Structures are given as C-alpha cells and as structure tokens.
Amino acid sequence: MSEAGMTSLVELLERYQPGISAGFVPAAEKEIATLQRAVGPLPGAYLRFLRTMGSSTGDLELRHGDTKLTSVMKVWSTYNVLRWLARPPFTSYLFVAQDRSPSGYHFFLDRNAPHGADDCMLVQMPTDPAFKPAQRSPVHAGLEEFLFHEAYAAVRLPLFPLHEYQVSVPGVEDDVIAAIAAVAARLGFERLPSTTRSPIFERGDEAVLLHRPPESESFWMTVSAYDRAAIDGVVTAVGDIWDILPDDEKLSDE
Numbered sequence: 181m182s183e184a185g186m187t188s189l190v191e192l193l194e195r196y197q198p199g200i201s202a203g204f205v206p207a208a209e210k211e212i213a214t215l216q217r218a219v220g221p222l223p224g225a226y227l228r229f230l231r232t233m234g235s236s237t238g239d240l241e242l243r244h245g246d247t248k249l250t251s252v253m254k255v256w257s258t259y260n261v262l263r264w265l266a267r268p269p270f271t272s273y274l275f276v277a278q279d280r281s282p283s284g285y286h287f288f289l290d291r292n293a294p295h296g297a298d299d300c301m302l303v304q305m306p307t308d309p310a311f312k313p314a315q316r317s318p319v320h321a322g323l324e325e326f327l328f329h330e331a332y333a334a335v336r337l338p339l340f341p342l343h344e345y346q347v348s349v350p351g352v353e354d355d356v357i358a359a360i361a362a363v364a365a366r367l368g369f370e371r372l373p374s375t376t377r378s379p380i381f382e383r384g385d386e387a388v389l390l391h392r393p394p395e396s397e398s399f400w401m402t403v404s405a406y407d408r409a410a411i412d413g414v415v416t417a418v419g420d421i422w423d424i425l426p427d428d429e430k431l432s433d434e
Contacts, residue, residue, distance in 0.1 A: 247277045296324065325374065337389075343402060346400070
C-alpha cells in the first residue's frame with residue numbers, strides 16, 4: 181500500500197467515524213525487526229499497515245481476522261508456524277492475521293503473487309503442514325483492497341438501512357468490471373482509491389461494493405442505500421451488463 185493509500189484509508193475511517201484513528205496503535209519497531217529477521221523483508225503494504233495500526237486497530241473491528249502483531253506472533257509460537265513456513269512450498273507465505281471463525285483458515289500474503297507496487301495476494305489456509313498450497317483460498321488481490329473492504333463494511337455500510345446482495349454467473353470476463361465502473365461513473369458514483377480488482381463506489385446516498393477474489397470466475401456485489409428505488413436503479417443498470425444468478429442460487433460473502 182502506498183503512503184497515499186494508507187492515508188486514504190485513515191481518512192475514509194475518520195469521515196464516517198470521527199476520532200477512530202486515535203485508537204490506532206502502531207507495532208513497535210522492535211517487534212517489526214524481530215519479524216523481519218524471522219521471515220525476511222516484508223511487503224511495503226504490510227509494513228506500512230504495521231506502522232499505522234499493527235498493535236491495535238482500536239474501535240475498528242475487522243470482520244474476518246485479528247491483525248494485531250502480538251496475536252500473529254502468538255499463533256506462530258502456539259502452532260510452530262515459523263518452522264512450517266520455512267519449508268518448501270510454503271516459504272513464499274507470510275502469516276498476517278488469525279482467522280476469527282472456527283474454521284481456522286488463517287490469512288497469509290503470498291509473496292509469489294505480487295499486486296501493484298508493493299502488495300501481495302491475500303489467501304486463507306490452515307496452519308497444517310499436510311495442507312497443499314494449491315488448495316488455498318484466494319481472498320483479495322492484495323492486503324490493500326482487503327483493508328478497504330473491511331473498513332468500509334465496518335464503518336460505512338452499517339449507516340445504510342437497506343442492502344441487496346447479488347452474485348454473477350460463473351465465467352465473467354475482466355472487462356465487465358470496467359463496464360460496471362463506467363455505469364457507476366455515469367450514475368454519479370466515485371471510486372474509492374486503492375480498490376482495483378474489487379472496486380468500491382459511493383455517492384452520498386448509496387454505495388456499491390464489488391468483490392471478485394483472485395482466480396474466481398464470479399464476483400459478488402453489495403448495493404446499500406437509504407431507499408429501495410435507489411438500489412433497484414443500480415441493480416437494473418448493472419443487470420444490463422452481467423448475468424445475475426437466480427435468487428435460489430445466490431451466495432453472499434459480504
């Protein structure tokens with residue numbers, strides 16, 4: 181994540197929850213140095229995250245993972261993750277967040293799958309030496325997009341009373357995202373910075389989140405607004421571009 185990207189993330193959070201950044205606590209430089217000695221150079225996106233809120237995200241509740249560096253290092257100690265990640269084919273994976281759910285599919289950055297200038301693909305997999313990396317579940321193209329989606333879901337979406345979830349049919353082409361972006365711009369939406377593969381669009385009365393995990397043939401759309409007509413307008417406009425699954429086949433990951 182660029183310095184501008186992290187600044188934009190904090191500004192986004194402050195816009196919808198003023199004062200929230202006062203609770204952010206950066207990771208201690210000594211802890212960061214210990215981490216780098218153990219796993220090698222850190223991706224810039226993760227390093228800047230650690231130096232902004234690596235010890236505590238304060239009142240920002242990330243839905244899917246505990247990112248506190250102390251928690252991460254505790255998991256390393258408990259499950260001997262460092263020894264596991266030191267063996268091929270796991271050496272490219274950097275453990276960055278503990279899964280909050282019972283599944284135990286923790287969050288890793290795959291340093292063999294770079295994204296942007298200094299980010300990496302975020303994936304989930306268990307801390308199990310018998311697990312094969314090819315079976316991991318890609319989550320976001322990079323840590324940057326993950327953080328923007330998590331932050332937006334935490335502080336912005338709860339302000340809307342209405343939400344609609346849609347999922348595309350499999351086999352969506354990449355240019356569909358560009359077409360949806362063009363429709364969003366025509367309808368007066370602005371695209372949030374640092375959201376590329378899975379963009380977020382907003383205007384004063386409405387928000388649209390698209391999530392297309394890496395290697396996925398489908399994507400999910402969340403439309404949030406203050407009235408039903410606004411949601412229907414977006415769904416209709418986007419429905420002219422891509423095929424939406426019938427209601428009885430829909431799944432939601434938001």
